Amino acid sequence: MNLRELEYLVAVADHRHFGAAAAACFVSQPTLSTQLRKLETELGVELVERAPRRVTLTAAGERIVERARTVLRGVDDIRALGHAARDPTAGAVRVGVFPTLAPYLLAHVVAGAHTRWPDMELLLVEEKTHLLLDELRSGRLDLALLARPVRSDGLEEHPLFGEDFVLALPADHPLAAGHGPVPISALVGEPVLLLDEGHCLRDQALSVCQLVGATERGAFRATSLETLRQMVAAGVGVTLLPRLAVEPPVPPSPDVAIRPFADPVPRREIAAYWRRSDPRTAWLADLAAALASLPPGLVSPPAPT
Numbered sequence: 001m002n003l004r005e006l007e008y009l010v011a012v013a014d015h016r017h018f019g020a021a022a023a024a025c026f027v028s029q030p031t032l033s034t035q036l037r038k039l040e041t042e043l044g045v046e047l048v049e050r051a052p053r054r055v056t057l058t059a060a061g062e063r064i065v066e067r068a069r070t071v072l073r074g075v076d077d078i079r080a081l082g083h084a085a086r087d088p089t090a091g092a093v094r095v096g097v098f099p100t101l102a103p104y105l106l107a108h109v110v111a112g113a114h115t116r117w118p119d120m121e122l123l124l125v126e127e128k129t130h131l132l133l134d135e136l137r138s139g140r141l142d143l144a145l146l147a148r149p150v151r152s153d154g155l156e157e158h159p160l161f162g163e164d165f166v167l168a169l170p171a172d173h174p175l176a177a178g179h180g181p182v183p184i185s186a187l188v189g190e191p192v193l194l195l196d197e198g199h200c201l202r203d204q205a206l207s208v209c210q211l212v213g214a215t216e217r218g219a220f221r222a223t224s225l226e227t228l229r230q231m232v233a234a235g236v237g238v239t240l241l242p243r244l245a246v247e248p249p250v251p252p253s254p255d256v257a258i259r260p261f262a263d264p265v266p267r268r269e270i271a272a273y274w275r276r277s278d279p280r281t282a283w284l285a286d287l288a289a290a291l292a293s294l295p296p297g298l299v300s301p302p303a304p305t
Contacts, residue, residue: 159302176257191237
C-alpha cells in the first residue's frame with residue numbers, strides 16, 4: 001500500500017467518476033484503475049462498485065476512505081512542518097472567504113499582502129460558510145475568513161473586525177431624503193429583501209428583522225448582494241447591506257439610497273480560522289491581520305470574545 005493509492009481512492013470518493021478522479025490526480029484513467037485494483041487485492045476486499053455510468057463506494061470503501069483522509073491529512077501536516085521550517089511565507093496558501101465579503105474586502109487588502117510576502121501565492125476560494133468549514137477541516141483550505149459565530153472545534157479563532165450594516169432603499173423612498181442615522185425600527189412595515197438559504201448574511205439580517213418585528217418579502221430570495229441592490233433600485237423593497245459593499249471602490253447606484261443605522265447598530269463580526277494542528281499558526285495570524293488591514297473608518301475593532 002502506498003500514499004498514491006490512497007490519494008486515488010479519495011479522489012474517486014470525491015468525484016464519483018474514474019475519469020474525473022484521474023484528471024484531478026494528473027494520471028491516466030487506466031493508471032488510476034490499475035492502482036485501485038492493486039489496493040483492493042492487497043486488502044482483500046472490493047472498495048468500489050463499478051457500473052457503466054455510476055461509481056459507488058462499498059461499505060468497506062466508505063470506512064477506508066475516511067481513514068485514508070486522516071492519513072493523507074497527517075502526511076500534509078508533515079510536509080507543512082518541513083515547509084514551515086524552511087519558509088512559511090513561500091508557496092501557495094489557500095484562503096476561503098464567503099461571497100458577501102470576498103469581493104469587497106479583498107479589493108482593499110490583496111495587493112498589500114502580496115507586497116509584504118512577494119513569494120506567497122494567494123489562492124482564493126469564494127464559497128458559503130458551511131462549505132468553507134468543510135474545506136478547512138479537510139485540509140483543502142489553510143485559512144478561512146468567516147462571520148462569527150461558527151462551530152470552531154479543532155480550529156483556531158482570530159477575531160478581526162466588526163462591520164456595520166446599512167439600510168439600502170429606493171432613491172424615491174421617503175427615508176431617502178434624510179442624511180442621519182435611522183433606527184432599526186424603520187424596517188417595520190417594509191418589504192425586506194434577503195439572500196437565499198445558506199448565506200450567513202441571510203441569518204444575520206433575519207435576526208435583525210426578528211428583533212424589531214420586521215418581515216421578509218417571502219416571494220423573493222436573491223443569490224448575491226448585487227441582485228439585492230438591483231431589486232432595491234427597481235423599487236421592490238429595502239435590504240440590509242454590509243458597509244464594505246457600499247464603499248469605494250464599489251460605485252454608488254443613483255437609484256439606491258444608503259442610510260446608516262442609529263445605535264445599537266446591527267453589525268457582523270468577522271474572524272479568521274485555521275486548524276490548530278497547522279504548524280504555521282504564528283504566520284497565519286500575521287496573514288489574517290494583513291487581510292484585515294482596511295482603510296480607517298470602514299470597520300470597527302472586533303467585539304470582545
